Amino acid sequence: xxxxxSDLTRVLGRCRQRVAAEVDRCLPRGEPQQWLYxxxxxxxxxxxxxxxxxxxxxxxxxxxxxxxxxxxVAAAIELAHCAFLVHDDIQDGSLTRRGGPTLHRRxxxxxxxxxxxxxxxxxxxxxRAGCGRFGHRLSGRILEEFRAAAWRTLEGQALELGWRRDGxxxxxxxxxxxMVLGKTCWYTTIAPLRVGALIGSRGNADLAAMSRFGxxxxxxxxxxxxxxxxxxxxxxxxxxxxxxxxxxxxxxxxIHLLAVAEPHDRHALVDLLRRPAERxxxxxxWMLGLFLRYGSIRFAxxxxxxVADAAAAAFPEAFRGAPHPDHADVIRDLxxxxxxxxx
Amino acid sequence: xxxxxSDLTRVLGRCRQRVAAEVDRCLPRGEPQQWLYxxxxxxxxxxxxxxxxxxxxxxxxxxxxxxxxxxxVAAAIELAHCAFLVHDDIQDGSLTRRGGPTLHRRxxxxxxxxxxxxxxxxxxxxxRAGCGRFGHRLSGRILEEFRAAAWRTLEGQALELGWRRDGxxxxxxxxxxxMVLGKTCWYTTIAPLRVGALIGSRGNADLAAMSRFGxxxxxxxxxxxxxxxxxxxxxxxxxxxxxxxxxxxxxxxxIHLLAVAEPHDRHALVDLLRRPAERxxxxxxWMLGLFLRYGSIRFAxxxxxxVADAAAAAFPEAFRGAPHPDHADVIRDLxxxxxxxxx
Numbered sequence: 001x002x003x004x005x006s007d008l009t010r011v012l013g014r015c016r017q018r019v020a021a022e023v024d025r026c027l028p029r030g031e032p033q034q035w036l037y038x039x040x041x042x043x044x045x046x047x048x049x050x051x052x053x054x055x056x057x058x059x060x061x062x063x064x065x066x067x068x069x070x071x072x073v074a075a076a077i078e079l080a081h082c083a084f085l086v087h088d089d090i091q092d093g094s095l096t097r098r099g100g101p102t103l104h105r106r107x108x109x110x111x112x113x114x115x116x117x118x119x120x121x122x123x124x125x126x127x128r129a130g131c132g133r134f135g136h137r138l139s140g141r142i143l144e145e146f147r148a149a150a151w152r153t154l155e156g157q158a159l160e161l162g163w164r165r166d167g168x169x170x171x172x173x174x175x176x177x178x179m180v181l182g183k184t185c186w187y188t189t190i191a192p193l194r195v196g197a198l199i200g201s202r203g204n205a206d207l208a209a210m211s212r213f214g215x216x217x218x219x220x221x222x223x224x225x226x227x228x229x230x231x232x233x234x235x236x237x238x239x240x241x242x243x244x245x246x247x248x249x250x251x252x253x254x255i256h257l258l259a260v261a262e263p264h265d266r267h268a269l270v271d272l273l274r275r276p277a278e279r280x281x282x283x284x285x286w287m288l289g290l291f292l293r294y295g296s297i298r299f300a301x302x303x304x305x306x307v308a309d310a311a312a313a314a315f316p317e318a319f320r321g322a323p324h325p326d327h328a329d330v331i332r333d334l335x336x337x338x339x340x341x342x343x
Numbered sequence: 344x345x346x347x348x349s350d351l352t353r354v355l356g357r358c359r360q361r362v363a364a365e366v367d368r369c370l371p372r373g374e375p376q377q378w379l380y381x382x383x384x385x386x387x388x389x390x391x392x393x394x395x396x397x398x399x400x401x402x403x404x405x406x407x408x409x410x411x412x413x414x415x416v417a418a419a420i421e422l423a424h425c426a427f428l429v430h431d432d433i434q435d436g437s438l439t440r441r442g443g444p445t446l447h448r449r450x451x452x453x454x455x456x457x458x459x460x461x462x463x464x465x466x467x468x469x470x471r472a473g474c475g476r477f478g479h480r481l482s483g484r485i486l487e488e489f490r491a492a493a494w495r496t497l498e499g500q501a502l503e504l505g506w507r508r509d510g511x512x513x514x515x516x517x518x519x520x521x522m523v524l525g526k527t528c529w530y531t532t533i534a535p536l537r538v539g540a541l542i543g544s545r546g547n548a549d550l551a552a553m554s555r556f557g558x559x560x561x562x563x564x565x566x567x568x569x570x571x572x573x574x575x576x577x578x579x580x581x582x583x584x585x586x587x588x589x590x591x592x593x594x595x596x597x598i599h600l601l602a603v604a605e606p607h608d609r610h611a612l613v614d615l616l617r618r619p620a621e622r623x624x625x626x627x628x629w630m631l632g633l634f635l636r637y638g639s640i641r642f643a644x645x646x647x648x649x650v651a652d653a654a655a656a657a658f659p660e661a662f663r664g665a666p667h668p669d670h671a672d673v674i675r676d677l678x679x680x681x682x683x684x685x686x
């Protein structure tokens with residue numbers, strides 16, 4: 001059962017293909033091939049959803065840009081995403097990604113870490129190449145968007161990793177949203193949308209309303225990602241199921257559970273979350289049972305629906321000044337896709 | 344017993360102070376402080392030798408630049424070095440760095456990896472700020488030097504890590520030099536010297552001879568670093584002694600040993616090097632015994648001397664076109680310092 005309308009599926013598929021070809025074009029070949037250039041190309045060659053690139057291309061389109069104006073920059077966004085994933089998988093000790101073993105399981109941590117750095121460099125190279133057709137001023141603004149997004153991502157990632165390392169459990173939905181704004185929204189939705197609008201409008205778009213829309217859209221995406229991690233089927237989802245529970249990730253479900261659980265359940269849960277070691281299968285099954293019993297999954301799904309509604313409400317303002325707002329239809333459709341997708 | 348002449352020690356000390364202040368100025372403050380901004384500042388605040396920054400500043404000086412023209416760019420070089428060290432220590436599982444525990448031992452691998460990425464971003468920010476005073480064309484050339492050095496470093500690092508992961512033992516001195524050219528020379532000597540010359544000459548310096556000099560200088564530096572790792576005193580050297588043996592690093596000493604050892608020793612050694620696990624203290628002590636018995640340390644020291652001689656011979660040509668070649672005296676003195684230093 002496809003969760004997305006067929007139109008959207010078709011548009012996403014076309015975007016994915018165009019961007020995959022451009023990503024491939026951006027990946028350099030060289031030596032040592034087996035220890036650097038091949039490992040580096042691994043994640044980019046596994047099919048992702050290309051949500052970030054699609055947002056960038058459609059935003060460019062809506063703001064009057066030509067088809068290919070933002071293509072290389074969109075590829076740079078997907079490459080930065082791959083670089084982030086390689087390091088994120090090491091940091092989380094994740095087992096599977098995009099349907100295969102994580103890169104550090106294939107290559108070992110040292111070479112995977114190095115390949116992640118190389119992907120970040122390829123992304124910067126692609127970004128500079130993609131900006132070559134723009135003037136100095138517009139290029140500077142696009143680079144600044146990437147730079148800001150990179151900092152926010154590092155901050156959000158540090159928050160999430162710090163919470164886990166130090167066994168932090170006194171967290172609210174507000175804390176979660178602040179972390180997700182950093183870790184996910186800036187590079188997944190806000191920057192792609194803003195950069196697309198900048199390119200399409202040659203620097204003239206008003207970006208204030210875009211950030212607000214991107215925040216809601218990205219939060220809906222991340223909360224749904226967290227839910228799929230505990231409820232999804234691995235073959236479809238592409239990552240190991242319940243990996244977040246094993247890693248003790250501070251998701252909205254977990255934060256809800258900590259807030260509503262009976263004292264004896266909460267006590268046992270806090271004890272489990274404060275252990276530095278990963279949780280066993282038995283323990284994650286017990287946590288999942290609590291999620292179901294206390295309605296934490298339903299809470300997160302309802303929350304995601306609320307955030308998606310806020311995104312839908314913010315959408316018109318974000319594209320109000322766009323000369324071709326109808327070209328942003330795919331972005332509007334993505335709002336629902338974010339919470340209804342199965343992977 | 345100081346290994347460097349007192350003049351050089353003084354110049355290095357002055358450079359170190361100026362660059363340390365500039366590095367500190369470049370380090371942003373923000374939140375989460377405890378999980379990102381503080382860990383990020385850890386290595387930059389531990390006193391290094393500032394060899395890279397000194398090469399850049401002195402080269403700028405010799406080619407006619409003013410005192411502060413290259414200061415922020417030199418700070419960017421030291422920050423990139425710190426980023427590299429943080430990741431390198433994770434990759435090698437190193438225990439100590441600059442006299443203290445490595446960052447991943449203090450913060451855990453996930454947060455240290457993230458802090459390393461942040462340092463790379465600070466370095467890029469500093470580089471762009473430092474290039475702000477130059478025109479578009481010179482800035483572009485400096486960025487290109489950094490970009491090329493980053494790629495060569497990733498390639499050299501991949502070679503070294505790949506050799507170890509896959510138990511490669513059929514290596515020659517030529518292979519070692521190719522690896523060191525990538526891993527060490529580009530970002531340690533070649534790029535700092537070339538960038539300094541570019542800034543000092545406002546883009547007019549002839550850089551061909553500089554790369555040759557930098558290669559020899561950097562190789563002398565790295566071979567000596569490898570020797571100090573097995574012969575030095577930890578309090579002075581700042582890293583754990585014999586760490587390279589524990590990690591199975593393919594140093595020139597090891598390559599020599601593999602070439603000259605009697606069959607039964609070589610057989611046992613190869614067996615030890617092909618194990619994925621780290622070597623025990625007993626095993627590294629045995630390896631050190633072989634180094635001494637077969638003259639591998641002496642071989643590497645002689646080789647470093649030969650490479651330093653080649654650097655000294657290449658020095659005049661590298662600075663032939665410089666308007667103030669006498670301002671490069673510190674660089675000439677660094678040739679001997681590279682092989683006579685004790686840390």
